[in-house]
Amino acid sequence: MNSAARLPEWLKVRLPGGPAYERLKRASRQRGLATVCEQARCPNLAECWGGGTATFMVMGPSCTRGCRFCSVASQAQPPPPAEDEPALLAQTLAEMRLEYAVLTTVCRDDLPDQGAGHLARCIAAVKAECPRMRLEMLAQDFRGEKALLERIMDAGPDVLAHNVECVERLTPVVRDSRAGYRQSLEVLEHAKRYRPALPTKSSIMLGLGETQAELRGALLDLRAVGCDIVTMGQYLRPSGRGRNLPVARFLPPEEFERLGSMARGLGFAFVASGPFVRSSYRAAELFLSGRLEAHAS
Numbered sequence: 199m200n201s202a203a204r205l206p207e208w209l210k211v212r213l214p215g216g217p218a219y220e221r222l223k224r225a226s227r228q229r230g231l232a233t234v235c236e237q238a239r240c241p242n243l244a245e246c247w248g249g250g251t252a253t254f255m256v257m258g259p260s261c262t263r264g265c266r267f268c269s270v271a272s273q274a275q276p277p278p279p280a281e282d283e284p285a286l287l288a289q290t291l292a293e294m295r296l297e298y299a300v301l302t303t304v305c306r307d308d309l310p311d312q313g314a315g316h317l318a319r320c321i322a323a324v325k326a327e328c329p330r331m332r333l334e335m336l337a338q339d340f341r342g343e344k345a346l347l348e349r350i351m352d353a354g355p356d357v358l359a360h361n362v363e364c365v366e367r368l369t370p371v372v373r374d375s376r377a378g379y380r381q382s383l384e385v386l387e388h389a390k391r392y393r394p395a396l397p398t399k400s401s402i403m404l405g406l407g408e409t410q411a412e413l414r415g416a417l418l419d420l421r422a423v424g425c426d427i428v429t430m431g432q433y434l435r436p437s438g439r440g441r442n443l444p445v446a447r448f449l450p451p452e453e454f455e456r457l458g459s460m461a462r463g464l465g466f467a468f469v470a471s472g473p474f475v476r477s478s479y480r481a482a483e484l485f486l487s488g489r490l491e492a493h494a495s
């Protein structure tokens with residue numbers, strides 16, 4: 199995160215705490231599982247955990263890619279995913295008694311199936327152990343290989359998410375060269391074609407130098423591929439390391455409000471837009487409010 203000195207007032211947060219937070223932290227620590235919430239020092243942690251939502255990163259702590267907005271370590275050949283991770287994850291989520299959980303993953307371009315098999319086992323194990331809990335899979339692009347995407351969708355997530363991350367023009371600067379804006383749209387388009395009733399979701403970071411016209415273009419592109427849910431939040435530099443891009447602009451809360459209204463006007467079933475919004479922020483709300491069923495019908 200940028201040194202607090204340069205953050206505008208509306209981005210200064212109090213550190214998380216409280217019984218719900220302590221209980222969830224203990225449960226994940228006991229099994230050596232990493233929540234993205236803690237790793238990214240997410241400002242919403244207290245609110246999400248207090249509301250029964252958490253995000254887990256699977257397939258190890260290192261990624262084969264090096265996106266410039268991300269703090270995850272890069273490694274060309276990370277160790278293989280842990281065989282017991284699906285079972286540990288399922289046990290931890292059962293103990294946490296969450297209403298909604300998000301699984302996210304690093305990219306594993308080094309594996310023959312890019313990790314699709316392991317991810318499918320994680321989803322299946324969690325759904326078997328926690329049948330009442332809603333599970334969102336925030337998937338990578340599998341370099342556009344549709345059969346790998348279908349493999350994780352067949353495992354039964356309740357939401358399939360894939361982030362375009364930024365507007366098209368900035369993609370080559372912000373994301374790893376193996377990622378692509380059109381490729382990401384194709385992932386979302388195929389997910390909707392393969393499972394029309396399954397909600398799809400994407401996320402866009404703002405403050406990287408995009409214009410409002412470019413953002414509107416990206417939102418229209420997402421609607422054109424049937425994306426139901428979109429979140430928009432402030433990009434924050436995760437570290438001072440050269441890999442991580444500086445923030446071009448801090449958008450004030452009222453601007454996020456306005457952009458959120460613009461997105462709702464384009465027909466998304468659910469929009470979360472705000473300085474602290476992250477891809478899994480308020481993720482559960484959509485289901486618990488039953489709004490998706492209303493949108494799908």
Ligand code: SF4
Nearest residue numbers: 261263264265268270
């Ligand atoms: S693909 Fe990019 S955003 Fe995702 S974990 Fe790897 S470096 Fe981070």
